[in-house]
Amino acid sequence: MQIKLLSTSRLFLFFSFFTTSVVCSQQLDPELKKLITKGLEKSHNVQIKNFDAAQARIDQTKAKSVFLPKVTFNGSYTRLDDDITFDDNTQNLLLATQKLLIKEATGIPFNSAFPDGFPLEAVPNLQNKDILKSSVDVDWVLFTGLEARNAFKASKSKEASLQYLALAEKDKIALNIIETYDKLALVYASKKVLTTSENYLKEQEFYVKKAIENGLATPIGRKKIELAQLQLAGKMLEFNQNKQLLIEVLHQLTNESKETLMLLEPTLQPFAIEGSGKTEKRNEIKALEEAEKATLFKSKMEKSSFIPKLALKGHYEFLENDLSLFDPRWYIGVGIKWNVFDANESRLKSQQSLIEGQKYRQQVEEADEMIALSVVKAQLEYEAALQNTDMIQKEIELAEETYEMVDKQYRNALTSIKEVLDALNEVEKAHFKLQQSYFEQRRAVANLLFAKGVLAY
Numbered sequence: 001m002q003i004k005l006l007s008t009s010r011l012f013l014f015f016s017f018f019t020t021s022v023v024c025s026q027q028l029d030p031e032l033k034k035l036i037t038k039g040l041e042k043s044h045n046v047q048i049k050n051f052d053a054a055q056a057r058i059d060q061t062k063a064k065s066v067f068l069p070k071v072t073f074n075g076s077y078t079r080l081d082d083d084i085t086f087d088d089n090t091q092n093l094l095l096a097t098q099k100l101l102i103k104e105a106t107g108i109p110f111n112s113a114f115p116d117g118f119p120l121e122a123v124p125n126l127q128n129k130d131i132l133k134s135s136v137d138v139d140w141v142l143f144t145g146l147e148a149r150n151a152f153k154a155s156k157s158k159e160a161s162l163q164y165l166a167l168a169e170k171d172k173i174a175l176n177i178i179e180t181y182d183k184l185a186l187v188y189a190s191k192k193v194l195t196t197s198e199n200y201l202k203e204q205e206f207y208v209k210k211a212i213e214n215g216l217a218t219p220i221g222r223k224k225i226e227l228a229q230l231q232l233a234g235k236m237l238e239f240n241q242n243k244q245l246l247i248e249v250l251h252q253l254t255n256e257s258k259e260t261l262m263l264l265e266p267t268l269q270p271f272a273i274e275g276s277g278k279t280e281k282r283n284e285i286k287a288l289e290e291a292e293k294a295t296l297f298k299s300k301m302e303k304s305s306f307i308p309k310l311a312l313k314g315h316y317e318f319l320e321n322d323l324s325l326f327d328p329r330w331y332i333g334v335g336i337k338w339n340v341f342d343a344n345e346s347r348l349k350s351q352q353s354l355i356e357g358q359k360y361r362q363q364v365e366e367a368d369e370m371i372a373l374s375v376v377k378a379q380l381e382y383e384a385a386l387q388n389t390d391m392i393q394k395e396i397e398l399a400e401e402t403y404e405m406v407d408k409q410y411r412n413a414l415t416s417i418k419e420v421l422d423a424l425n426e427v428e429k430a431h432f433k434l435q436q437s438y439f440e441q442r443r444a445v446a447n448l449l450f451a452k453g454v455l456a457y
Contacts (some may be wrong), residue, residue: 007235026269042253043170046169053162056159062151069139084127084324085126094123102120125323133319135317138315139312145308146301147301153293157297158291161291172270175446177250182439183439184247184266185266190239194239224418271442276398298353299351299353301355314333378444378448399427399430440455
């Protein structure tokens with residue numbers, strides 16, 4: 001009899017560990033925080049959105065770079081089939097003009113014959129057949145009609161939108177990892193309950209065996225305990241399968257080794273919400289608002305195509321020898337481009353962007369409504385979880401008192417072993433239901449904090 005009393009006290013002592021104190025605020029296990037960090041680093045969706053944001057930053061740099069001068073060095077060699085020269089009449093005219101100038105300079109009468117011995121310069125070619133050129137060109141945009149400015153602002157808003165989307169994706173990943181971790185903790189809680197029941201069944205088996213030997217019980221009692229042990233073995237198998245599945249899920253989410261995950265021993269502790277009225281704008285809303293801004297700037301950019309553009313162009317030739325008579329050594333100029341009418345293309349594109357912005361505004365309003373609904377739903381689930389926990393506490397008290405009463409009756413031969421096992425099963429189920437209620441309470445808290453945009457991890 002002493003054995004029976006001792007085992008009963010150990011049973012209740014173990015189950016008392018499940019009735020843990022409430023943890024203030026949202027506190028995550030250090031191991032869980034590490035898993036969340038690894039999950040965020042591993043997430044392909046987060047990395048893709050980060051790359052998209054990096055591309056948007058490059059677009060900003062491109063928009064600013066429009067105002068930087070573009071310098072181009074050129075070099076070329078060309079060989080023509082022949083030199084480009086004046087026609088014969090023009091060459092004769094140029095030679096005659098040269099003779100008249102010499103006569104005038106030397107004082108020879110106009111009608112006198114041109115004396116021999118005076119050298120005449122040959123008429124230069126318009127372009128030699130061997131052409132070697134080396135030059136530099138400068139193109140410098142001075143004013144883009146506000147297109148570059150609005151393009152920069154649109155890219156900046158696009159980058160912010162993508163960054164908020166990445167943060168929203170991180171929140172979802174963290175929420176998923178927290179839920180999976182809590183499920184693993186619930187599985188481990190079931191293992192502790194099952195282990196305690198297994199140990200107690202072994203003690204009951206020993207007690208029944210002694211009772212049979214002393215003629216105080218029948219062999220049917222031992223068979224009932226054997227059946228209970230087989231049922232317990234089935235629950236153990238289910239535990240191992242659930243544990244293996246959740247370890248695999250955590251491995252895929254975090255890329256943490258399965259060996260390390262197998263060493264985890266998570267526990268369920270209820271959360272209480274401090275400052276439940278605190279609410280922040282969700283990252284999804286911020287992303288939509290920034291996307292709306294981007295479309296508005298894009299609309300302004302397309303509308304500004306009617307504003308004149310101003311640019312400077314310069315050119316300088318390094319080699320002068322092979323220039324033709326019509327080629328300048330250098331030049332510089334300022335040009336203006338004014339798109340007066342483009343068949344309404346810019347205006348229609350601007351209207352399309354405005355409509356796209358209106359679509360984002362509708363999405364923002366819809367998301368606000370859905371988030372408000374999710375906050376109410378999560379709050380109700382949290383309150384229900386708290387009430388359920390209180391109810392299960394009462395169930396535990398009743399199950400334990402019933403077990404004590406049935407146990408005393410059995411030790412006094414007033415009831416059967418089946419009644420004892422049924423009472424023990426009720427205690428086991430009640431304590432496991434408490435762990436389930438803690439799990440639901442933690443889920444409700446996490447969902448509520450997520451809905452309010454204040455989920456911390």
